[in-house]
Amino acid sequence: MSASGPGLTVGEMLRKHGVSRRGFIKYCTATASALALPPWMGAAMAEQLRNAPRPSVVYLSFQECTGCFEAFTRSFSPTIEHLMFDIISLDYDDTLMAASGTAAESALASVMKEHFGRYVLIVDGSIPTGASGAYCTSGGRSAEVILREAAKGAAVILAVGTCSAFGGIPFADPNPTGAWPVSAIVGDRPIINVSGCPPIPEVITGTLLQYVTTGSLPDLDENRRPRAFYGNSIHDRCYRRPFYDEGKFAKTFDDEGARNGWCLYELGCKGPTTYNACATVKWNGGTSFPIESGHGCIGCSEPGFWDKGSFYTAQAAADFTKSGETRPLEVLEFAGATLTVGAVLGAGSAGVGRLRQHRSELDEVAQNDKGTP
Amino acid sequence: MSRLGDIPIRIESMESPVPDRPDGGLGGAIDAVLSEIASLLERLAKNDEHSMIDLRSLPLSQADRAALQSALGDGEVHATLQAVGRSTARETRFAGVWWLEHRDPAGDLVAELLEVARFPQILASAPDEIADAAKALRSHRRLQ
Amino acid sequence: MTLDLLGFARGPALKAALAIFCAGVVWRIAAFALLRIRRDLNRPRTSMLKYMSMGVLAIGTRSWPHPQFVKRTGAGEALGYSYHLGLFAILLLFGPHIEFLGSLFGFTWPGLPSGVITGISAVTLTLFLGVLYRRVTSRVIRMLSNFDDYFSWFVTMLVMVTGMATTAHLGARYETLLALHILSVDLLLVWFPFGKLMHAFYIFPSRAINSAILARKGAPS
Numbered sequence: 123m124s125a126s127g128p129g130l131t132v133g134e135m136l137r138k139h140g141v142s143r144r145g146f147i148k149y150c151t152a153t154a155s156a157l158a159l160p161p162w163m164g165a166a167m168a169e170q171l172r173n174a175p176r177p178s179v180v181y182l183s184f185q186e187c188t189g190c191f192e193a194f195t196r197s198f199s200p201t202i203e204h205l206m207f208d209i210i211s212l213d214y215d216d217t218l219m220a221a222s223g224t225a226a227e228s229a230l231a232s233v234m235k236e237h238f239g240r241y242v243l244i245v246d247g248s249i250p251t252g253a254s255g256a257y258c259t260s261g262g263r264s265a266e267v268i269l270r271e272a273a274k275g276a277a278v279i280l281a282v283g284t285c286s287a288f289g290g291i292p293f294a295d296p297n298p299t300g301a302w303p304v305s306a307i308v309g310d311r312p313i314i315n316v317s318g319c320p321p322i323p324e325v326i327t328g329t330l331l332q333y334v335t336t337g338s339l340p341d342l343d344e345n346r347r348p349r350a351f352y353g354n355s356i357h358d359r360c361y362r363r364p365f366y367d368e369g370k371f372a373k374t375f376d377d378e379g380a381r382n383g384w385c386l387y388e389l390g391c392k393g394p395t396t397y398n399a400c401a402t403v404k405w406n407g408g409t410s411f412p413i414e415s416g417h418g419c420i421g422c423s424e425p426g427f428w429d430k431g432s433f434y435t436a437q438a439a440a441d442f443t444k445s446g447e448t449r450p451l452e453v454l455e456f457a458g459a460t461l462t463v464g465a466v467l468g469a470g471s472a473g474v475g476r477l478r479q480h481r482s483e484l485d486e487v488a489q490n491d492k493g494t495p
Numbered sequence: 496m497s498r499l500g501d502i503p504i505r506i507e508s509m510e511s512p513v514p515d516r517p518d519g520g521l522g523g524a525i526d527a528v529l530s531e532i533a534s535l536l537e538r539l540a541k542n543d544e545h546s547m548i549d550l551r552s553l554p555l556s557q558a559d560r561a562a563l564q565s566a567l568g569d570g571e572v573h574a575t576l577q578a579v580g581r582s583t584a585r586e587t588r589f590a591g592v593w594w595l596e597h598r599d600p601a602g603d604l605v606a607e608l609l610e611v612a613r614f615p616q617i618l619a620s621a622p623d624e625i626a627d628a629a630k631a632l633r634s635h636r637r638l639q
Numbered sequence: 640m641t642l643d644l645l646g647f648a649r650g651p652a653l654k655a656a657l658a659i660f661c662a663g664v665v666w667r668i669a670a671f672a673l674l675r676i677r678r679d680l681n682r683p684r685t686s687m688l689k690y691m692s693m694g695v696l697a698i699g700t701r702s703w704p705h706p707q708f709v710k711r712t713g714a715g716e717a718l719g720y721s722y723h724l725g726l727f728a729i730l731l732l733f734g735p736h737i738e739f740l741g742s743l744f745g746f747t748w749p750g751l752p753s754g755v756i757t758g759i760s761a762v763t764l765t766l767f768l769g770v771l772y773r774r775v776t777s778r779v780i781r782m783l784s785n786f787d788d789y790f791s792w793f794v795t796m797l798v799m800v801t802g803m804a805t806t807a808h809l810g811a812r813y814e815t816l817l818a819l820h821i822l823s824v825d826l827l828l829v830w831f832p833f834g835k836l837m838h839a840f841y842i843f844p845s846r847a848i849n850s851a852i853l854a855r856k857g858a859p860s
Contacts (some may be wrong), residue, residue, distance in 0.1 A: 145578035438735035439742035460661035468669020
């Protein structure tokens with residue numbers, strides 16, 4: 123964790139670490155390219171950041187698996203990652219910092235005081251409210267209390283990962299810890315949701331870089347996610363789309379279709395309703411993404427994705443049960459029940475109908491008798 | 496059900512995210528790129544306007560990329576840059592059109608661009624670095 | 640578990656709609672199937688086997704107007720067949736639909752490329768508009784039409800339009816369009832047993848029974 127010198131600009135910090143202006147331009151250009159931003163933005167970012175003071179960043183982790191933090195620190199190759207930590211001043215993070223106990227607590231308190239109103243607060247993990255917050259505590263204080271306090275002085279909050287953005291896995295039915303996303307706890311600070319389980323590393327750093335460079339919120343969708351990365355669905359950018367359009371689907375994970383790289387819709391791919399940058403930015407520095415590796419998208423950047431049905435059943439399949447997989451027995455039971463009800467009602471109606479038929483025949487006979495001279 | 500060993504292995508490099516067309520033919524993709532480069536080059540000639548095309552943003556297959564490279568050809572200048580990994584800047588045979596490749600210290604390609612300019616901006620020395628260098632040279636022991 | 644519109648449309652709403660559809664269809668079929676056929680006191684002109692099989696055959700032979708009437712009604716019949724074929728193609732040969740039906744029936748079948756289905760949908764939609772035009776402009780048909788006709792047309796049209804909008808991502812977010820499409824299917828399923836859409840189940844038995852009755856009376860096929 124790098125300590126910021128008093129009033130060092132980003133450019134000065136980089137020069138101090140032997141990163142030339144060309145190296146910095148190269149990093150920003152590569153970042154812009156990885157994030158599918160226009161190439162001129164790379165140079166513009168570099169220029170803008172060079173003279174800017176290093177933004178203070180506080181990273182708080184709550185009910186999480188640390189996957190998002192791992193993603194954050196694995197952005198690009200090891201050397202370039204350090205550039206990110208030269209640009210920002212990561213003033214508090216419980217995973218990386220050497221301090222612990224009361225020393226750590228006072229570090230957090232002093233950072234929040236010194237940079238009040240200006241620091242970027244990054245949060246991962248959901249916030250449990252059950253059992254008065256006992257499910258996640260640090261230093262005797264619950265996650266909710268710590269978050270509310272930290273949020274007061276934050277210029278912006280980045281909710282990194284689906285847990286902090288939408289509740290994630292703890293929020294899934296039956297939500298035993300009473301978990302909530304950051305936006306349910308904090309209502310009066312700007313929040314950017316960088317969802318994903320985990321989010322793509324370059325999306326985290328790219329969003330952070332965008333905010334740090336422009337000083338304002340990027341264009342956000344209705345789930346408060348940056349449209350630059352979450353504006354398109356996986357389906358719309360998937361390289362297997364031609365197979366979907368041609369109706370060529372893999373039926374199992376090892377059949378001919380799967381080996382030919384056909385569409386994984388029938389194997390449960392949630393690409394059509396998932397918004398993320400996986401198909402364009404990809405993972406591991408652009409190496410691949412789940413669909414390219416042969417597994418359907420599980421929709422990990424969407425709210426409630428754990429409760430949206432089986433990962434291996436096609437989205438179009440009937441979805442009556444909580445598990446999201448309609449089993450044959452359930453269908454038979456359903457059919458049996460409804461058909462029985464229908465038959466009973468039908469028999470009833472027919473009974474009434476026959477009664478009327480009988481009466482009208484009697485009437486007819488009676489009329490005929492009358493009419494016969 | 497087949498065995499694991501029966502599954503063919505195909506390694507795809509980041510340089511070709513788009514699978515080659517089954518007929519091996521070239522799409523009209525590079526015609527569109529060449530046309531755009533031509534317009535940008537005209538703008539450079541007329542207004543000294545500098546621009547860039549991110550090759551990663553274009554859906555080019557290996558074949559398309561090779562065709563683009565051979566269409567643009569090689570020019571007089573070939574520059575190598577060592578800054579956080581190796582980068583190269585090649586002028587193509589069309590003056591003002593430069594092909595830039597940025598690699599990280601591990602050697603992986605992190606960005607590939609076409610820059611339409613008198614020279615790639617990244618090659619120019621920065622004014623503040625020049626100022627620092629002037630001070631450093633003036634205080635060089637040989638000039639004391 | 641919180642439900643968004645799509646979750647509601649695909650979950651509880653679809654389940655309820657399917658329940659009403661199944662129960663309703665069986666109700667209406669049973670209600671007429673269990674009725675007594677009015678006893679004909681006449682002597683049957685042919686054997687029971689003969690008149691019953693003539694009834695069944697009539698399903699096929701009466702599926703196109705008699706040559707004398709073709710000039711007047713042929714176009715309307717052709718229009719009807721065409722859009723029905725289109726509707727069946729869209730419903731049964733489109734990938735996601737096959738997935739849905741397959742999950743209910745336990746087996747799937749090969750479909751057509753999605754682009755082909757889009758083309759068929761466009762043609763079917765146009766024919767469907769043509770059908771409404773005919774109903775509204777022909778004096779006789781207009782006189783015979785009631786709410787049931789128009790509403791059944793509307794409900795079917797809504798399913799097609801929302802379906803096309805969903806695949807084209809036109810007009811709103813994909814999830815919203817998909818939810819609207821499934822909700823329109825739910826509406827169709829709920830309305831189906833109680834309106835003229837029941838002709839899907841009635842038409843063939845009705846034709847067969849009427850023809851059998853007439854064949855018993857000695858009418859040639």
